[in-house]
Amino acid sequence: MPRGSSPTLRKRRLVGELRRLREAADLTIEDVAARLECSASKISRIETGRVGVTPRDVRDMLAAYGADRGTLDELVQLARDARRRAWWDEFGDVAPGRYVGFEADAERVRTYQGLTVPGLLQSEAYTRALIRAVLPHAGPTEVDRRVELRQARQALLVEDDPLRLHAVVDEAALRRLVGGPEVMADQLRRLDEAGRRPNITLQVVSFEAGAHAAMDGPFVILSFPEQTDPAVVYLESPRGDVYLEQPPDVARYSDMFARLGAESLDPDASSALIGRVARELA
Template sequence: MRGSSPTLRKRRLVSELRRLREVAELTIEEVGERLECSASKISRIETGRVGVSPRDVRDMLTAYGADAAALEELVQLAREARRKAWWDEFGDIVPGRYVGYEADADSIRSFQGLMIPGLLQCEAYTRALICQGLPNASTAEIDRRVRLRKARQALLREDDPLRLHAVIDEAALRRLVGGPKVMREQLERLLEIGALQNVMMQVVPFDAGGHAAMDGPFVILSFPERLDPDVVYIESTRSGVYLEQQSDVLSYAEMFERLVSASLPQRESFALITEVARTLA
């Protein structure tokens, strides 16, 4: 069930802990003094950089004067947030936080400029990307990364599938990752996945000129529960940035709408993908 993974439960938990501290009109430093721990520990808990135990939650809420019902609810949430998820075994090769958000999301809006989005990649394309980006990776590591990518892609074909609206720059269609044969297979994969009812796919053509997202790719994740506001994820080579402030999310949502306006409609996007695939025959 979407919204039930430990990742999203941890996000809800730390958000509520921060809110209750502010309601109690306590600073992070004051909480640290009351609990006889460092202020940095409280800060790391509230930003989600470290886990939080049920005992920590109980101590913090007692300091905030929270009622018994709220205390028990959040202690239980802390227990659930500590459970293992299937993607934990891949924690050394991928940000578990992002994969958790992706698994919990009911819809995703994404833009990619230089490569095909991960959820839409065929295996040969994924392998070529990994080999080029990680030339020293072992066969075993490559296989693990491919297995993870396939597990993530399964979200698009579940009984209650993830809804995906992907905007792709024409440059990603024409860049010969893995060579012509691999790229033709990849373009055929786009047409196959794009035919799913839960997938909307559009291409920003070269003749659109400059567009709203020239700075780089981004993903906007939306969740089924109102308690879980949207989050923007911006990936970089070594890490990722999560934007959760409402103003930041709104800015990227507006950027995405401008991208959609500059893109070809889905039918014309498919025609362009088909045309590019024919040149690779």
């Protein structure tokens, strides 16, 4: 699937246009709900992407906004495209499809991880050990499916037009023995090998750096090929995933990542540290 063409990103474009057209028509969510004889919460959930949008919904809303025929045809087709199934839908029981869809559409991903190796760079044994520790009640089938999904996501890094990944990892993630010394040593070798790929930039923020720009916690910045698709910041938490899409928020995290990169070891020095920790485990 060409980057930028998945249902996830098309739905994002659609709801963004619906919101923009409503505001251009100088209508509130309550105004639209009254005209369409539905609840205001339905319109709100559509505009925030929390529910699906049918072609009928789009026709009704655009009629209320006085949109022209060309806009109507374009957005109705976008609504149809947004309802198509993607490969990650089959994993909907173990992972939120929205993030996986954004990742599949992204041209570039910048991520900071403080306690774990980034998912796109994890070995199978490391992933299994991590899932068992974080989700102790997960059965074997669920663990297998989560591992399978993570491996499917990693294919983005080895495609003909691969995802560009810039990962900054805290030294703590290198030294935490997830799965024991043997699993961790193998993970570190895999991590070092990944950092040598032309589409991957890997940096380690060492303990010697002291306090750094991302002490508040991990985050991911996803950037897309088309300028019409603004970047998204993803924050994962036990209480639910958070997506920041407003330009000031994206700019703040982009600046944080730039400062973090400047405070971290360069790729060669990072590789040397990863190798040193791996040898200590051996």
